[in-house]
Structure formats: C-alpha cells, structure tokens
Amino acid sequence: MHWILLRGLTREQAHWGSFATRLRDAFPDDRFHTVDLPGTGVRYREDSPARVAGICKKVREQVRHVPGPLNILALSMGGMVALDWAQNAMEGEIQNLILINTSSGFSPPWQRMRPGAWPWILRLLGRRELFDRERDLLRLTSNREVPLTLAKQWYSIQRQRPVSSRNAIRQLTAAARYTPAQKRPLADALVLASRGDRIVHWRCSAALEARWQWTLKLHPDAGHDLPLDEPDWIIQQIRNWLPR
Template sequence: MDWILLRGLTREKAHWGDFRERLETAFPRHRFHVIDLPGTGEHFREVSPATIADIRQKVQACAAPIEGPIGLLGLSMGGMVALDWAQAEPKRVGQLVLINTSTGFSPPWQRMRPGALGKALGLMARRTPTVRERGILALTSNRPVTPEVHHRWLHIQQRRPVTFRNAVAQLRAAVSYRPCSAAPAARALLLASAGDRIVHWHCSRTLARRWQWPLMVHPDAGHDLVLDDPQWIIQQLMAFIEQCPG
C-alpha cells in the first residue's frame, strides 16, 4: 500500500527527519510518500488557503499520480487534512492514522490549550528565525533537543521560509475546522500524547468515542510525537499496518 505523510502547522516534509526511512525499514511491503502543504516546503512560495478543505484539495492534486487505495498519516493539522480527505474520497482512502490532531467536535480550550495560542502567535511574528525555531521546539517537544536538531530546523526555515501570512492562514484553517458528522469509511487509528502542551489529548479521545476508533496515548511525549518518540509510533503501527492489504 502507498502511504502519504502530512505534517502540521508551518512544518514541511523535512521536519519528518528520518521517520520516513524508519517506516520503510519497519514496513518493507509498503511505500511512504511525503507531501508538503501549500505555503510550506517545496510550495513555500504559494499562498496557503485558509480552510482545511481548500488545503486538502491542493494536497490531493499533488498526490494524483499515486494510485489508490492509499493510507494517510497526519500529524496535528496534517491530521485534519487527512481526516477531511478520508471523508471527501472514501473509495480511495482505506487507512487513516491521526496523531495529536483536533476537530471542532472538541471545545476551543482543548484544541488550543490555555497559553498555547499566545505563544504560537508570538513565535509566528518573530522576525529572527533562530529565536522562532528554538521557541517552536521548546513548545512542541518534551525531550532535550540536541544542537543538531536546532541547526537542522533552522536550516529548513532559512531555505524555505514560511511567511507570517501563510502561518496565519494555516492557523485560521486549523481553528475553524469541523469535519462532517459521519465517520469516514477508512479504517482508523488515533495516537495522542498525554504531555501535549498545545492540543489536549482529550481531542483524540473525543474522536475515539464518537466513531469507536482505537486510541493509544503516549504517557509523556509532547505535541511533536514524531520527534519525541518515533519508535513508539512505529510500535503502535505494527498491529495496524500489518493488517492492511497490499
């Protein structure tokens, strides 16, 4: 099966680090693709739409050459795009993995925890990339961040900077997102971090209860679960992906 990985707010495919390679090693029968959201990565010169549906349509167009059925793995806002895609294209999206995401089914204070919105807006407005990226890492990760990671993330931003306008548009899209009431046809797995200081893990629990989806909660990782504990994610995916066809 072909899997598409979608990152979150102002992040791009380079922020996956070696996670794609880890997945390819763990699941050699599957193929993993990374696609940037509009306004980030290779599309950083584009203007980001301000709704999840419009962002999703842009991503769908990029994924057109990949034959279905496909699996989607989305982190944070990437999870919103993945969920919207699964609802819009049920015959194509067969598997769905959502990590630390949220929807309009949860209250605003869980979708963006108290204090996190102000910090996020303050970081977006920072003109100095070094300060901004260090602040983002401090907010999204609960692990000691090595100088190598700091340097790599700074280099990503310097090479393909996300504009303040695009950051705000993506934030508007994420805050306003509310999926359709009916569950997607895709088989789904929810992963969340109990230590997430941006999105409360109860947002994932709300989806799990609403649609009877399995939920696994990491005890102490931060919002960027892929950065904090990628091997834990792979362990949770083992039972899930190995049951997928293809």
C-alpha cells in the first residue's frame, strides 16, 4: 500500500521529523511518500494557488506515478487538501483517509482559528528574527517542551527553503475559503484531534464525524502538531482502525 503524507500551512515534508520514519517502521510492508504543497519544501519557488482545489490539483500532479489505491494521512491544511482530493477522486483511487487537526467551512471561524491564537499569530508576524519566529511557532503548535535542537532544525529548514510571504498569504486565503462539498467521499475515515489544540478547536473534527459518521479519536492534551507531540498515539490509532 502507498501512503501520501501532507503537511499544513507553510510547513513542508522535513517538518514531519521522525514521524515518517516511525510510520515506516510500524508498517514495513507499505511505502510512504511525503509530498510538499506548492510554495513549500522542494517546491518553495512555485506560486501557491489561492484555493484548496488548485493546491490539490498540484499535489495530485506530483504523485501521478504512485500506483493506487492510496492511503492519505494529512495534517491541518493538508487535511483540507486531502478532503478535496477524496471528494473528487476516481472510484477506488483512495482506500483510507486519515485527517489530523483539520478544519473546514462546516465549522464557525472562531473554531477554525481559536481566538486565543490570534495574539500568538500577531506576535509571530512581528518577529524579524527567523530563529525566534520558528521557535515561537513551535511553542504555539506543540504542547510539549521545545528542545533547542528542534528549534534549530526548523530554523534551518526555513533558511534552506523559505516560504515567501506571498505564498503564506495565498495558503492562508485558500484555507479560510475552504468549504467541502456536501457528499461523503468515503464510508469511513479516521479523524484525529487534540483537545489541547490551541489553534484549531477539536470540534472542527467532531463536525466531520457528526456529518458523515466517521471515526473520531481525541487526544486529551497534545497540541496542534499532534505528530510531533504524540506520534506513537497516532500510530496506535491507525493500527486499531485499519482492520475495521
């Protein structure tokens, strides 16, 4: 089985850290493909579309060579791209869908971006020093202690493959505009969320569960970057769900 892994707003495949390796170790018979959204990672020189559908089209072009059916695991804005993909996929193209701390137009704006996150966001925008900005971003997205080595890694990623302000704004615009179609794309999907997420309220994930009767699992205290805070918990949830 081939898996597609999609990250969130302004983040790239290197931000998965050790999580992708843990997945490979947990499912040794499967193949995992970490794919960058346009405007990030190896594609940082590209212009990001300002709509999720346009981003999804670019992502699908990148993985045309990967044989299906596919499993997709996606975090945050990557989950919006994955959901758009699933709703427009050919029959049998996607076998399993796993969404982590994502949101959509099915939820109100104050849940999609929690009011308490706005002071952090404004502070980040005012940070001129790149290292301080990446460290503060980690402190916002993670509910665990942020090691200096990790902050340095994220700083190095941004130095090597910088996301332009233009692309960040276009991705943010795409995310804010996104509302899925009404149809349920799959009979079941695994929706994972963190009660401790300080950016996106876990009720955004609960809205998908309620609308389409999908499987929702909640972590009690991890942050928005659930793969960073609790990678083993995610893998256990996947193990429990896949044989359904």
